[in-house]
Amino acid sequence: MNFILLIDYAGTFAFAISGIRLASAKQFDLFGAYVVGLVTAIGGGTIRDLLLGVTPFWMLQPSYLVVTALALIFVFLLGKKLILLNNTFFIFDAIGLGLFVVVGIEKSLAAHFPFWVAITMGMITGSAGGILRDILINEIPLIFRKDIYALACLFGGLVFFTCFQLGVSALITQIVSAFSVILIRVLAVKYHISLPVLRGHDNETPSKIL
Amino acid sequence: MNFILLIDYAGTFAFAISGIRLASAKQFDLFGAYVVGLVTAIGGGTIRDLLLGVTPFWMLQPSYLVVTALALIFVFLLGKKLILLNNTFFIFDAIGLGLFVVVGIEKSLAAHFPFWVAITMGMITGSAGGILRDILINEIPLIFRKDIYALACLFGGLVFFTCFQLGVSALITQIVSAFSVILIRVLAVKYHISLPVLRGHDNETPSKIL
Amino acid sequence: MNFILLIDYAGTFAFAISGIRLASAKQFDLFGAYVVGLVTAIGGGTIRDLLLGVTPFWMLQPSYLVVTALALIFVFLLGKKLILLNNTFFIFDAIGLGLFVVVGIEKSLAAHFPFWVAITMGMITGSAGGILRDILINEIPLIFRKDIYALACLFGGLVFFTCFQLGVSALITQIVSAFSVILIRVLAVKYHISLPVLRGHDNETPSKIL
Numbered sequence: 001m002n003f004i005l006l007i008d009y010a011g012t013f014a015f016a017i018s019g020i021r022l023a024s025a026k027q028f029d030l031f032g033a034y035v036v037g038l039v040t041a042i043g044g045g046t047i048r049d050l051l052l053g054v055t056p057f058w059m060l061q062p063s064y065l066v067v068t069a070l071a072l073i074f075v076f077l078l079g080k081k082l083i084l085l086n087n088t089f090f091i092f093d094a095i096g097l098g099l100f101v102v103v104g105i106e107k108s109l110a111a112h113f114p115f116w117v118a119i120t121m122g123m124i125t126g127s128a129g130g131i132l133r134d135i136l137i138n139e140i141p142l143i144f145r146k147d148i149y150a151l152a153c154l155f156g157g158l159v160f161f162t163c164f165q166l167g168v169s170a171l172i173t174q175i176v177s178a179f180s181v182i183l184i185r186v187l188a189v190k191y192h193i194s195l196p197v198l199r200g201h202d203n204e205t206p207s208k209i210l
Numbered sequence: 211m212n213f214i215l216l217i218d219y220a221g222t223f224a225f226a227i228s229g230i231r232l233a234s235a236k237q238f239d240l241f242g243a244y245v246v247g248l249v250t251a252i253g254g255g256t257i258r259d260l261l262l263g264v265t266p267f268w269m270l271q272p273s274y275l276v277v278t279a280l281a282l283i284f285v286f287l288l289g290k291k292l293i294l295l296n297n298t299f300f301i302f303d304a305i306g307l308g309l310f311v312v313v314g315i316e317k318s319l320a321a322h323f324p325f326w327v328a329i330t331m332g333m334i335t336g337s338a339g340g341i342l343r344d345i346l347i348n349e350i351p352l353i354f355r356k357d358i359y360a361l362a363c364l365f366g367g368l369v370f371f372t373c374f375q376l377g378v379s380a381l382i383t384q385i386v387s388a389f390s391v392i393l394i395r396v397l398a399v400k401y402h403i404s405l406p407v408l409r410g411h412d413n414e415t416p417s418k419i420l
Numbered sequence: 421m422n423f424i425l426l427i428d429y430a431g432t433f434a435f436a437i438s439g440i441r442l443a444s445a446k447q448f449d450l451f452g453a454y455v456v457g458l459v460t461a462i463g464g465g466t467i468r469d470l471l472l473g474v475t476p477f478w479m480l481q482p483s484y485l486v487v488t489a490l491a492l493i494f495v496f497l498l499g500k501k502l503i504l505l506n507n508t509f510f511i512f513d514a515i516g517l518g519l520f521v522v523v524g525i526e527k528s529l530a531a532h533f534p535f536w537v538a539i540t541m542g543m544i545t546g547s548a549g550g551i552l553r554d555i556l557i558n559e560i561p562l563i564f565r566k567d568i569y570a571l572a573c574l575f576g577g578l579v580f581f582t583c584f585q586l587g588v589s590a591l592i593t594q595i596v597s598a599f600s601v602i603l604i605r606v607l608a609v610k611y612h613i614s615l616p617v618l619r620g621h622d623n624e625t626p627s628k629i630l
Contacts, residue, residue, distance in 0.1 A: 020618070029615035029616065034572070048471055051256075053263075055473060135555060137560065138559065139348065140346075141349045143241075144239065149620055150245070195241055260470055266591075325598035328478075350446060350448075360451050407447050407448065408450065408495060
C-alpha cells in the first residue's frame with residue numbers, strides 16, 4: 001500500500017510540475033501556476049469520478065493539494081536548473097501515467113461498469129489532466145499532435161483486460177498493465193513514434209465545414 | 211424505436227464527422243481526431259447528464275464509441291472527396307440536432323425537472339458538443355458567431371412545450387419539435403440569417419473591463 | 421434573507437455583465453454573449469455543485485437565467501456608456517465575489533465536507549466562472565495573471581475558518597468573511613498589487629518540456 005501511495009504522489013508531483021512549468025512560460029502568477037499544476041495532476045481523475053458518479057478522489061484527503069504546493073515550491077527554488085532534471089521528470093511522468101491508468105480501470109470496475117468503460121476511464125484518468133492544462137494555457141492540447149500518449153493508456157487497458165480474462169492475480173495484473181503503459185510511452189518518446197495525421201483538410205476552416 | 215435509434219446514430223455520425231474534419235485541418239493525429247469527434251458527438255449529452263445527476267448515456271452502451279470510430283474511418287478513406295458530401299452532412303447534422311433537442315427535453319422531464327430546465331437541457335444537448343469541440347481545437351466557438359444554432363434548439367423547445375400544453379400526443383410532439391429545429395436550422399443556413407452582434411465594445415480588452 | 425438574495429442577484433448581474441462585455445468585444449452574437457454572461461455568473465457555482473454531488477443551484481429556480489437576460493438587455497441599451505459605470509460594476513463584482521465565497525463554503529460544510537474542502541469550494545465558486553468565461557472567448561484566464569482574485573477568496577475562507585473556530589455567530593462570520601474578500605480585492609485593484617510571476621522559463625514550449 002505504501003509503495004503504491006508513493007508512486008501516486010510521485011506521479012502527481014510530475015504531472016503538477018509539467019503544468020506549473022508551462023504556466024510559468026506563459027507568465028502566470030504563482031496562484032495561476034498552482035491552479036494549472038493542480039488541474040494537470042487531478043483533472044483526469046476528477047472527470048473520471050464525475051462520470052462515475054462518485055466524490056472526486058482529491059476531496060477525500062488534502063495530500064494532492066499539498067503535493068502540488070510542494071511542486072510549486074520546487075519549481076520556484078530550482079528555476080532554470082529544472083531543465084537538467086527533464087529526464088527524471090519524464091520517468092516520473094510515465095510511471096505516474098501507468099499508475100493512473102490502472103487506478104482508473106480498477107475504480108470503474110469497482111463501480112460495476114463493464115470493461116470497455118473501465119478502459120476508457122483509464123485513458124481519461126491518464127490523459128484528461130494534460131488536455132485541461134493545455135486549454136487553461138490556451139494551447140492546442142499537445143497529446144493530440146505529438147508522440148503516443150493516450151494510445152499507451154489504451155494498450156495498458158487492453159493488457160489489463162487480457163490478464164483479467166486469463167485469471168492472472170490482481171497484483172500481477174496491476175504491475176504488468178502499468179509497465180505496458182510505461183514501456184509504450186518510453187519507446188514512443190525515445191524513437192519519436194507518432195500516430196499518422198489525417199491529410200487533405202489543410203485549408204478547411206470551421207465556417208467552410210459547417 | 212429502431213427508427214429513432216437510426217436517427218440517433220446518423221446524428222452522432224454527422225456530429226463526429228464535423229469534429230474529426232476540424233481536428234484534421236489542425237493537423238491532429240488519428241487519436242486526437244477521434245477524441246475531438248467523440249466530444250463533439252457526445253459532449254452535449256454528457257454535460258446534460260452530469261447536470262441532471264444521471265450516468266452519462268454513452269457509458270451504458272458502446273455504440274457511440276463505435277459510430278465515432280466508423281466516422282474516423284470514413285473521413286480517412288474519403289479524404290478530399292468529403293467536400294462533395296457537405297450538403298448531406300449538413301442535413302444529417304440538422305436531423306441529429308432536432309433529435310438531440312427532443313431527447314434532452316424528455317430526459318429532463320423524466321428526471322422531474324420543470325419545463326424551463328428541460329428546454330435549457332435540450333439546448334445544451336444540441337449545442338455544448340460543438341462548443342467543447344471548438345475549445346479543444348483552440349478556436350472561438352463557432353455557434354457564438356455564425357448562423358442560428360442554439361436559437362433553433364430554443365425554438366424547438368418552445369414548440370415542444372406548446373404541444374405539451376395543448377395535450378398533443380407524445381409522438382406528434384416529438385416529431386413536430388424535431389422538425390421545428392431542423393426547419394429553423396435549414397432556413398438560417400440557406401438565407402444566412404444570423405443574430406445581431408452587440409456593438410460599441412470593439413476596443414475593450416479583459417484588462418480594461420475588469 | 422431578502423438582503424442576501426439581493427446581494428446574490430447584484431453579484432450575478434455584475435458577473436454576467438463582465439462576460440457579456442468581453443463576448444461583445446469579440447463580436448459574439450446576442451446568444452453567444454448571453455451564454456458567456458451566464459457561464460461567468462453561474463459557472464463557478466455549477467462546478468462546485470457537480471463536485472459536491474448536488475443539483476446545480478441554478479436548476480432549482482429560473483432567476484439566474486432571468487438576471488443574466490436583464491444584464492444582456494442592460495448592455496444592449498447602454499452601449500458605450502457602460503464604461504462610465506466601470507467603478508460601480510467593480511464594486512458589485514467584489515460584493516458578489518464576497519458572497520459567492522461565503523455561499524460556497526457554507527454549502528460544502530452543509531454537505532459534511534471538511535474545512536479545507538469548503539475553502540477550496542469557496543475559491544472555485546468565486547473564480548471558476550471567470551476562468552470558464554476566458555476559455556469561451558479563447559483568452560488566457562485573466563485571474564492567472566492579474567491582480568489578486570483567488571487569493572482574496574482564500575483569505576476570506578481563512579477568516580471564515582478562524583471565526584468558526586473562535587465560536588463567532590454564523591451571521592457575523594458570514595459578514596466578516598465576505599468583507600475580507602471585498603477588502604483584499606479592492607486594495608489589490610486600487611494599489612495594483614499582484615502576485616509574483618515565476619521566472620526563468622520564458623523560452624520553454626510544451627514540446628520542450630514534455
